[in-house]
Amino acid sequence: MTAKKVVLLACGSFNPPTNMHLRMFEVARDHLQKLGFEVLLGLVSPVHDGYGKKDLVSSTHRIAMLRLALQNTDWIKLSDWEVCQEGHSRTAVVLKYHQNLINSIINNKLNDNINEQDAPWFLNVLQDSCRNVQSIQVKLLCGADLLESFGTPGLWADEDIESIVGNHGLVVITRENANPQQFIYMSDVLTKYISNILIVNEWIKHDLSSTKIRRALRRQESIKYLTPDKVIDYITRHELFGWTNNKQS
Ligand SMILES: Nc1ncnc2c1ncn2[C@@H]1O[C@H](COP(=O)(O)OP(=O)(O)OP(=O)(O)O)[C@@H](O)[C@H]1O
Numbered sequence: 001m002t003a004k005k006v007v008l009l010a011c012g013s014f015n016p017p018t019n020m021h022l023r024m025f026e027v028a029r030d031h032l033q034k035l036g037f038e039v040l041l042g043l044v045s046p047v048h049d050g051y052g053k054k055d056l057v058s059s060t061h062r063i064a065m066l067r068l069a070l071q072n073t074d075w076i077k078l079s080d081w082e083v084c085q086e087g088h089s090r091t092a093v094v095l096k097y098h099q100n101l102i103n104s105i106i107n108n109k110l111n112d113n114i115n116e117q118d119a120p121w122f123l124n125v126l127q128d129s130c131r132n133v134q135s136i137q138v139k140l141l142c143g144a145d146l147l148e149s150f151g152t153p154g155l156w157a158d159e160d161i162e163s164i165v166g167n168h169g170l171v172v173i174t175r176e177n178a179n180p181q182q183f184i185y186m187s188d189v190l191t192k193y194i195s196n197i198l199i200v201n202e203w204i205k206h207d208l209s210s211t212k213i214r215r216a217l218r219r220q221e222s223i224k225y226l227t228p229d230k231v232i233d234y235i236t237r238h239e240l241f242g243w244t245n246n247k248q249s
C-alpha cells in the first residue's frame with residue numbers, strides 16, 4: 001500500500017519563532033510516519049500584520065527571524081503568501097490556497113488556477129515531490145491551544161471549522177493546560193470529523209511560548225536555548241520586544 005502524502009501547514013504569529021514551533025513539526029512527522037503517512041513538506045505561514053495582535057512586530061522582522069530559524073532544516077519551509085495579502089486571511093482560506101496550489105501542480109494545471117509568479121518558492125520545493133503523486137493533503141498543524149480557540153465565541157466561523165477539519169484535517173500537538181480529547185468530545189462538529197483529527201502527545205514537555213520569550217526580553221533576561229542563536233542575534237541587533245543594547249546599570 002502506498003503511503004498517504006501529507007503537507008503540514010502551521011499558522012500563527014511566530015512573534016518570535018521558538019524551538020517549540022520547530023519541535024512541533026518533528027514530533028508530528030514522527031507520529032504521522034508511524035501511522036503510515038508520508039510527510040512531504042512542512043510549511044510555516046506567519047500571520048499578516050493586520051491580525052493586530054498586541055506586541056506583534058512587523059512581518060518583515062517575523063519573516064527574517066523565521067528564515068534564520070529554518071536554516072537548519074531541509075523539510076520545513078516558509079510560506080510568505082499570507083503576509084503578502086492585503087489583510088488578514090482566515091486560516092481556512094490559507095489552507096485552501098495551499099491545497100489548490102498543490103493540486104494544480106499535481107494536475108499540471110498551474111497556469112489555469114494560479115499565477116506562477118505567486119509562488120516561485122513553493123514551486124521549486126514542491127514540483128519534484130509532486131511528480132507521479134496522485135494526491136497530497138494539506139493538514140493544519142497546531143498546538144492544542146489553537147484547537148481550543150475554536151470555542152472562543154465569534155473567533156472562528158462554523159463553516160471555517162467544518163472546512164478545516166472536513167476538507168483538510170488537523171494534527172494537534174498536546175500543550176500544557178489543554179485537553180484536546182475533552183474539547184473534541186464537547187464539540188459536535190469535531191466529533192463528526194474525529195477521523196480527520198490526529199492528536200500527538202508531546203512527551204518531552206517544554207512549556208515554552210513566544211509570550212515567555214517576549215517577557216524575558218522585556219526584562220533583559222537571557223533567552224538562550226529557547227530559540228536558535230541566529231534568531232537571538234537578530235532580536236538583539238534590532239532591539240525587538242523591549243530588548244535594549246544600552247542597558248543602564
Ligand atoms: N509549547 C508548545 N506546544 C505545542 N504547540 C505549540 C507550542 N508553542 C506554540 N505552539 C503552537 O504553534 C503555533 C503557532 O503559535 P504562536 O505563534 O501563537 O506561538 P506561541 O508560542 O503560542 O505564541 P504566543 O505566546 O505569542 O501566543 C500554534 O498552533 C501553537 O499552538
Ligand SMILES: NC(=O)c1ccc[n+]([C@@H]2O[C@H](COP(=O)(O)O)[C@@H](O)[C@H]2O)c1
Pocket residue numbers: 011012013014046047051053089090091092146155156157160
Ligand atoms: N477565523 C480564523 O480563521 C482565525 C481566528 C483566530 C485565529 N486564527 C489564526 O490562528 C493563528 C493564531 O495565532 P496566535 O495564537 O498567535 O494568535 C493565526 O495564524 C491566526 O490567523 C484564525
Ligand SMILES: [Zn+2]
Pocket residue numbers: 145
Ligand atoms: Zn499562541
